[in-house]
Each structure stands twice: as C-alpha cells, then as structure tokens.
Amino acid sequence: MTGQPSIVEPLPEILVEPVVRAALAEDLGRAGDITTTAVVPADARFRGVVAARQPGTVAGTAVATLAFRLLDPTIRVTVERPDGSRVAPGDTVLRLDGPARAVITAERTALNFLCHLSGIATCTATLVDAARPHKARITCTRKTTPGLRALEKHAVRAGGGVSHRFGLDDGILIKDNHVAMAGGVAAAIRAAKLAVGHMVRIEVEVDTLEQLAEALEEGPDAILLDNMPPETLRQAVRLIAGRAVSEASGRITAETVPAIAAAGVDIISAGWITHSAPALDLGLDA
Structure with a gap:
C-alpha cells in the first residue's frame, strides 16, 4: 500500500x-x-x-x-x-x-x-490507494456486523474512507425495490421530497442511462450508478454534469477501482470492506 x-x-x-x-x-x-x-x-x-x-x-x-x-x-x-x-x-x-x-x-x-x-x-486503504490520483472517495455501506457498525465505520475512516448512511434514519436512499413499489424513479423521488425536511438529502439508485435521465429531471442530491461498466459511468457523469453527487457501486475491487475512479465519479461504495474483510x-x- x-x-x-x-x-x-x-x-x-x-x-x-x-x-x-x-x-x-x-x-x-x-x-x-x-x-x-x-x-x-x-x-x-x-x-x-x-x-x-x-x-x-x-x-x-x-x-x-x-x-x-x-x-x-x-x-x-x-x-x-x-x-x-x-x-x-x-x-x-x-x-x-x-x-x-x-x-x-x-x-x-x-x-x-x-x-x-x-x-x-x-481493505479500505487498498481501495483508497487504487482510486488515486482521481477525486473519487471510497465509502462503506450498511453491510456491517450487527452491533459493530460504529466500530466498523470507524475502521473505514482509519483506512482513508468515508461513511455512507449510518442508519436508515439519516438520509433517503431510494433503491430498486422502492422504485418498483413507488411506480418509477420520478414518482419515488417526488414522494421522498414531500415526506422529509430540507435538511435530509435524497439519493436514488439507477441501473440505466434512461433511469438516470428520469432521475435528473427531479433533482435528487445524489445518484447511485449501480453495476455500470466504466464507459457507461463516463456517460453518466457527463449527463449528471455536477448537478448531483455521483456514486458508483457494484463489482468494486482493487483491480476495478482505477477504471471506475477514472470515469469521474465522486464516490465509490463497497459493502465487502466491512462484511467480508x-x-x-x-x-x-x-
């Protein structure tokens, strides 16, 4: 390292x-x-x-x-x-x-x-090193050992990473099942905006560039680009154009991080650094 x-x-x-x-x-x-x-x-x-x-x-x-x-x-x-x-x-x-x-x-x-x-x-430090010299920061998720979340997220920080949500109550993250139940990406974002105060940030997960375009119309604070290859990530970053925080997730390893970081995303999230290190x-x- x-x-x-x-x-x-x-x-x-x-x-x-x-x-x-x-x-x-x-x-x-x-x-x-x-x-x-x-x-x-x-x-x-x-x-x-x-x-x-x-x-x-x-x-x-x-x-x-x-x-x-x-x-x-x-x-x-x-x-x-x-x-x-x-x-x-x-x-x-x-x-x-x-x-x-x-x-x-x-x-x-x-x-x-x-x-x-x-x-x-x-493990966190290995990914942080792999992301250099690009701007992408490495973050953990809620995939932690029950009862040890505070300690494990502290360990991520010790490795040079940052924390995603600590729990379900400190930020809205609209994932695929939420989208399915709400009737679409746009509907889910609109419902979230109506439900929370101005201090709560909203992130939505998208799987395609079409979903991304739909999400951008509703102005979320962050967009999780799930399991997209580096070329698609580059297109997504161009579409976002700084209007939201861009987060890449899925198939994150020390080998894949350099190309993902080079795509220009702001955040790279990896659950395994806490649940399988x-x-x-x-x-x-x-």
Missing part, C-alpha cells in the same frame, strides 16, 4: 464500552478464565507487545486497550501505532505491562476486535 496514513481520533469510550464489556462477558462465561487462573501465578506480570505479522493499516487500538483495562485498570497500554497507521511485519502496535492473568484473559477479545477492525482499515494478522508476544 502507498499513500499517507489517515490518523483518526478514537470513538468516545461511552460508545465503545458496552460492546467490549459484552464481548468479555461472552468469553468469561460462568466461571471466568479457568485455564489462566489454574496455570498463571497470581503475582505474575506480563510485559510484551501486540505486533503486526503482515502489512496493513491499524484500527481498533482504543477498543483493544479498553478490553485489557476492563479486566484490570492497572494494565498499562501504550499505543505505538494509532488508528490509521500503516504497519509492516514486526511493527509494534501496542505495548503492555500489567498483571499477567488479566492480560492473558483479555488477549483474545482484544485481538478479535483489533484484527477485525484492522482488516477493514487495510479478512482479519489483519496481529499477535501478542511476551
């Missing part, structure tokens, strides 16, 4: 703590970590690091830190590579010093979050 890191501020702890606490409780079960309690002396200390084992982009350091500190607030966690940092194999991400039992008990929960979120950031390999070493 190339380009500059996208260092981002961590999410407020009040948003993260319930998710991390639930994950720890799930792992601790009914009796806690019986293996560590049996094997590790109560007074043992752990000094070590969480290190990268493959190249990638880091996300989730605050989440991992909280997992350790919820087990024992005396654990000292030093973040060496903040969210958004690019790492190479062997780079230290976190440095830990504290009671060994608590560190080892929290290890898997902390790494589950850190590896998963870093995987999302890494492989975890980044990070490990805890004493």
Whole structure:
C-alpha cells in the first residue's frame, strides 16, 4: 500500500464500552478464565507487545486497550501505532505491562476486535490507494456486523474512507425495490421530497442511462450508478454534469477501482470492506 496514513481520533469510550464489556462477558462465561487462573501465578506480570505479522493499516487500538483495562485498570497500554497507521511485519502496535492473568484473559477479545477492525482499515486503504490520483472517495455501506457498525465505520475512516448512511434514519436512499413499489424513479423521488425536511438529502439508485435521465429531471442530491461498466459511468457523469453527487457501486475491487475512479465519479461504495474483510494478522508476544 502507498499513500499517507489517515490518523483518526478514537470513538468516545461511552460508545465503545458496552460492546467490549459484552464481548468479555461472552468469553468469561460462568466461571471466568479457568485455564489462566489454574496455570498463571497470581503475582505474575506480563510485559510484551501486540505486533503486526503482515502489512496493513491499524484500527481498533482504543477498543483493544479498553478490553485489557476492563479486566484490570492497572494494565498499562501504550499505543505505538494509532488508528490509521500503516504497519509492516514486526511493527509494534501496542505495548503492555500489567498483571499477567488479566492480560492473558483479555488477549483474545482484544485481538478479535483489533484484527477485525484492522482488516477493514487495510481493505479500505487498498481501495483508497487504487482510486488515486482521481477525486473519487471510497465509502462503506450498511453491510456491517450487527452491533459493530460504529466500530466498523470507524475502521473505514482509519483506512482513508468515508461513511455512507449510518442508519436508515439519516438520509433517503431510494433503491430498486422502492422504485418498483413507488411506480418509477420520478414518482419515488417526488414522494421522498414531500415526506422529509430540507435538511435530509435524497439519493436514488439507477441501473440505466434512461433511469438516470428520469432521475435528473427531479433533482435528487445524489445518484447511485449501480453495476455500470466504466464507459457507461463516463456517460453518466457527463449527463449528471455536477448537478448531483455521483456514486458508483457494484463489482468494486482493487483491480476495478482505477477504471471506475477514472470515469469521474465522486464516490465509490463497497459493502465487502466491512462484511467480508479478512482479519489483519496481529499477535501478542511476551
């Protein structure tokens, strides 16, 4: 990967703590970590690091830190590579010093979050790099793990991407089923404009240039150009002519992004960067 890191501020702890606490409780079960309690002396200390084992982009350091500190607030966690940092194999991400039992008990929960979120950031950064030097920005969708949306969208930002709608209530996105039920693209846009206030933006999905022309007559704020090849996207961008935000979606990979970005779209959205990103390999070493 190339380009500059996208260092981002961590999410407020009040948003993260319930998710991390639930994950720890799930792992601790009914009796806690019986293996560590049996094997590790109560007074043992752990000094070590969480290190990268493959190249990638880091996300989730605050989440991992909280997992350790919820087990024992005396654990000292030093973040060496903040969210958004690019790492190479062997780079230290976190440095830990504290009671060994608590560190080892929290290890898997902390790494589950850190590896998963870093995987999302890494996939996002790969697409962001592929879109350069064009203006297109990479965005995620609502295709997130239930309960982890805020964390996963934060990881997208760490990878240099931006967020699409956070939920169903913060923007109108008229998709194919809406169009079918409303009686057409134009009818759907008109109904949406009548239903919401002036602060709510309206986007409509189109599959053809004919649908695009119909949509443009109604003046939506953004148009999602679904599964269009690059040549069709170029025609669509010319037709839009800056009257709406143009978004390309469908078959988005690091290989297809350069041609899609070169077509001149403003946004490229990809659901897989949150729902199917492989975890980044990070490990805890004493």
